[in-house]
Amino acid sequence: xxxxxxxxxxxxxxxxxxxxxxxxxxxxxxxxxxxxxxxxxxxxxxxxxxxxxxxxxxxxxxxxxxxxxxxxxxxxxxxxxxxxxxxxxxxxxxxxxxxxxxxxxxxxxxxxxxxxxxxxxxxxxxxxxxxxxxxxxxxxxxxxxxxxxxxxxxxxxxxxxxxxxxxxxxxxxxxxxxxxxxxxxxxxxxxxxxxxxxxxxxxxxxxxxxxxxxxxxxxxxxxxxxxxxxxxxxxxxxxxxxxxxxxxxxxxxxxxxxxxxxxxxxxxxxxxxxxxxxxxxxxxxxxxxxxxxxxxxxxxxxxxxxxxxxxxxxxxxxxxxxxxxxxxxxxxxxxxxxxx
Amino acid sequence: xxxxxxxxxxxxxxxxxxxxxxxxxxxxxxxxxxxxxxxxxxxxxxxxxxxxxxxxxxxxxxxxxxxxxxxxxxxxxxxxxxxxxxxxxxxxxxxxxxxxxxxxxxxxxxxxxxxxxxxxxxxxxxxxxxxxxxxxxxxxxxxxxxxxxxxxxxxxxxxxxxxxxxxxxxxxxxxxxxxxxxxxxxxxxxxxxxxxxxxxxxxxxxxxxxxxxxxxxxxxxxxxxxxxxxxxxxxxxxxxxxxxxxxxxxxxxxxxxxxxxxxxxxxxxxxxxxxxxxxxxxxxxxxxxxxxxxxxxxxxxxxxxxxxxx
Numbered sequence: 001x002x003x004x005x006x007x008x009x010x011x012x013x014x015x016x017x018x019x020x021x022x023x024x025x026x027x028x029x030x031x032x033x034x035x036x037x038x039x040x041x042x043x044x045x046x047x048x049x050x051x052x053x054x055x056x057x058x059x060x061x062x063x064x065x066x067x068x069x070x071x072x073x074x075x076x077x078x079x080x081x082x083x084x085x086x087x088x089x090x091x092x093x094x095x096x097x098x099x100x101x102x103x104x105x106x107x108x109x110x111x112x113x114x115x116x117x118x119x120x121x122x123x124x125x126x127x128x129x130x131x132x133x134x135x136x137x138x139x140x141x142x143x144x145x146x147x148x149x150x151x152x153x154x155x156x157x158x159x160x161x162x163x164x165x166x167x168x169x170x171x172x173x174x175x176x177x178x179x180x181x182x183x184x185x186x187x188x189x190x191x192x193x194x195x196x197x198x199x200x201x202x203x204x205x206x207x208x209x210x211x212x213x214x215x216x217x218x219x220x221x222x223x224x225x226x227x228x229x230x231x232x233x234x235x236x237x238x239x240x241x242x243x244x245x246x247x248x249x250x251x252x253x254x255x256x257x258x259x260x261x262x263x264x265x266x267x268x269x270x271x272x273x274x275x276x277x278x279x280x281x282x283x284x285x286x287x288x289x290x291x292x293x294x295x296x297x298x299x300x301x302x303x304x305x306x307x308x309x310x311x312x313x314x315x316x317x318x319x320x321x322x323x324x325x326x327x328x329x330x331x332x333x334x335x336x337x338x339x340x
Numbered sequence: 341x342x343x344x345x346x347x348x349x350x351x352x353x354x355x356x357x358x359x360x361x362x363x364x365x366x367x368x369x370x371x372x373x374x375x376x377x378x379x380x381x382x383x384x385x386x387x388x389x390x391x392x393x394x395x396x397x398x399x400x401x402x403x404x405x406x407x408x409x410x411x412x413x414x415x416x417x418x419x420x421x422x423x424x425x426x427x428x429x430x431x432x433x434x435x436x437x438x439x440x441x442x443x444x445x446x447x448x449x450x451x452x453x454x455x456x457x458x459x460x461x462x463x464x465x466x467x468x469x470x471x472x473x474x475x476x477x478x479x480x481x482x483x484x485x486x487x488x489x490x491x492x493x494x495x496x497x498x499x500x501x502x503x504x505x506x507x508x509x510x511x512x513x514x515x516x517x518x519x520x521x522x523x524x525x526x527x528x529x530x531x532x533x534x535x536x537x538x539x540x541x542x543x544x545x546x547x548x549x550x551x552x553x554x555x556x557x558x559x560x561x562x563x564x565x566x567x568x569x570x571x572x573x574x575x576x577x578x579x580x581x582x583x584x585x586x587x588x589x590x591x592x593x594x595x596x597x598x599x600x601x602x603x604x605x606x607x608x609x610x611x612x613x614x615x616x617x618x619x620x621x622x623x624x625x626x627x628x629x630x631x632x633x634x635x636x637x638x639x640x641x642x643x644x645x646x647x648x649x650x
Contacts, residue, residue, distance in 0.1 A: 183355030185625045187584045188618050192362070195606060195614075196369050272482050279484050279588055280603050299488050299592070303496050313485045320480035 038257070041333040048329025051322040058319055062142055065135025076126040085122040085130075085307050121311050124297060134311050137289040141316070144204055144290070145270040151209040152266050156216025157259060163217070164224030165247065175221075178214060186211050190273060194282045204283055208273050216262055223255040257334035264327035268320045275316055291316045341637075348633070352626050359622045360410060360615075364403055367611045406615075415616035420608050426616035430598060436506050436513075437590065437597035441582050443517040448524030449578070453564070453571075455525070456532025460540060460567075461559060471529055478526025483585035487519035487592045506595050516593045523581040527574050535567035572636050576629045583621055 032040070042048060121130040163174040190207045197203035227233065233250055241249070271291070277283040278292025279299075286293070291312050298309030397405070409416060415426035455471040462468055494515060495503040502512050539545065540563055548562045586599035594600070598617060605613035 179351055180355050180358055183352065183622075183626050183629075184359055185580060185583070185622055187580070187587070188359070188622055191606070192366050192618065196366050268480070275482055276484065276584070276588065280591065281607065295485060295488070302488060302492050306492055309488060309492070313489060316485060317477075317481045320482070321476055324476060324480050 045329040051325040055322040062139040071129030140290040148208040148270040149266040152212040156213035160217035160220030164221035268323040416612040420610040444520035448521030452525040452528030455529040459533040460536030475526040475529040478522040484588035
């Protein structure tokens with residue numbers, strides 16, 4: 001546009017804008033809640049996101065896996081005992097083709113025993129399908145871990161919350177008890193509890209959660225102490241809010257992040273303890289399967305049927321890694337200050 | 341300081357008392373009897389056996405006797421190993437467990453520190469990711485799974501090291517020590533990495549660089565020393581992890597240690613030995629945690645030990 005043309009523009013084409021100084025402070029983007037903000041940060045953590053998908057896959061497999069190949073995890077077909085893995089498709093590539101060791105020689109055990117069916121992950125000494133048992137075991141292990149973690153959270157938050165919020169004499173007594181309890185090594189108490197209770201799912205869950213809540217209660221107490229003295233709580237109280245409202249509306253939302261992080265680390269610990277107990281023979285009793293019992297069974301025949309040990313070992317390791325990575329990711333996302 | 345130590349000692353004593361009492365009464369409610377083929381004995385034989393092991397008296401009296409002996413350091417007599425006192429039994433088994441634990445601790449922590457340093461100095465490179473991944477593996481994979489896999493590959497497939505037992509000198513201790521060392525290794529690597537990164541960003545490191553110190557000096561003399569202090573805090577959990585791991589790892593490698601003894605005495609209902617081992621492990625862990633707390637205060641005077649509240 002040339003200068004002359006510009007000068008020919010009629011004045012009414014122009015409009016005067018007065019700059020409103022308050023607009024400089026305007027927030028242009030919608031404000032994010034704490035959780036949206038945390039999600040944005042978590043999304044950038046590739047390891048945590050991949051772990052979430054892996055975990056989801058494992059959970060789905062634990063739910064549907066046992067029904068995928070038509071075998072029953074508890075049905076014993078002795079004629080089909082000790083078969084190596086055989087997977088349709090992969091067998092042509094020379095892996096998982098049903099070839100196993102027999103007296104030091106490599107033999108296709110499926111042909112020898114005239115088995116037409118496919119056992120994807122092989123069978124155990126009683127002819128039970130290991131693929132089905134593996135996912136049933138994963139389901140049990142996850143169930144134990146989730147229930148134990150839930151109990152830890154409920155007791156831990158209640159105990160720590162009451163102790164921290166009410167303070168004074170209540171706090172003193174409750175903390176003295178915790179100080180004695182915390183000295184007891186978890187392992188010892190877990191083993192002792194399992195010895196006196198009838199072995200089973202409930203016994204393991206109780207044994208794991210009997211001292212598991214202490215860590216959570218201490219963290220919650222420390223957090224409550226930190227927040228309850230702050231101005232917003234005082235303001236709320238001045239405006240007439242009762243204990244219930246202060247706890248529910250002001251304190252809990254503030255410590256929610258830390259509770260979640262801690263829970264994410266409680267779950268793998270519970271998985272570990274279950275497997276550990278089953279491994280030393282104190283956990284679930286047969287025919288029930290958990291990752292621990294499968295590893296224990298697999299360990300006994302490791303030399304001749306290594307795949308028996310390998311599959312549950314891989315599943316438990318992947319499960320633990322996934323939970324730990326998600327836990328790390330959540331810690332960084334929910335509480336950037338607490339980066340370890 | 342003295343007040344703090346006194347207070348801690350009282351708590352330690354209370355905890356031990358609680359554990360001893362709980363163990364004693366839990367043992368009484370156990371199903372099954374420690375004396376095999378108990379039912380086959382006739383009345384007199386039964387009375388003789390019960391008298392011999394002191395289980396003919398009422399429970400409170402037994403408890404009082406047990407606690408009295410305990411105060412003298414006597415853990416009782418094993419039900420399974422004839423006439424052997426639990427003290428002797430444990431004493432004969434301390435050595436392998438101690439060697440394994442100490443080797444795992446030293447080896448794991450040193451490698452862990454080096455890995456952590458490497459990760460911090462080469463932040464966001466392949467070295468960093470590699471050692472972080474290794475640390476995640478170490479934290480995640482249960483020691484017995486790792487031990488079983490090690491035994492399978494290294495011992496039974498490649499025949500490099502003994503499969504188990506404790507009769508091949510130092511060689512027998514290598515695999516179990518490595519299996520136990522994974523936990524300490526992972527914990528210290530993660531810890532040192534974070535600490536080092538923080539320390540490397542501080543002013544005195546810049547000053548050291550400015551005065552012309554070389555990379556090696558900065559890493560080991562200035563940065564590592566300061567990053568090491570907080571590592572003391574993880575020694576407690578590390579020790580607990582090694583004790584937990586030793587139960588299964590000793591089982592896997594058939595090592596005549598205390599962990600293996602504990603597991604097998606559970607299987608044989610050997611009450612006296614179970615109680616003895618429980619108390620031994622508890623005392624060990626409680627004392628280690630106490631020492632760690634004290635060390636922490638001595639190494640870093642900024643930490644106030646007496647500040648228990650808040």
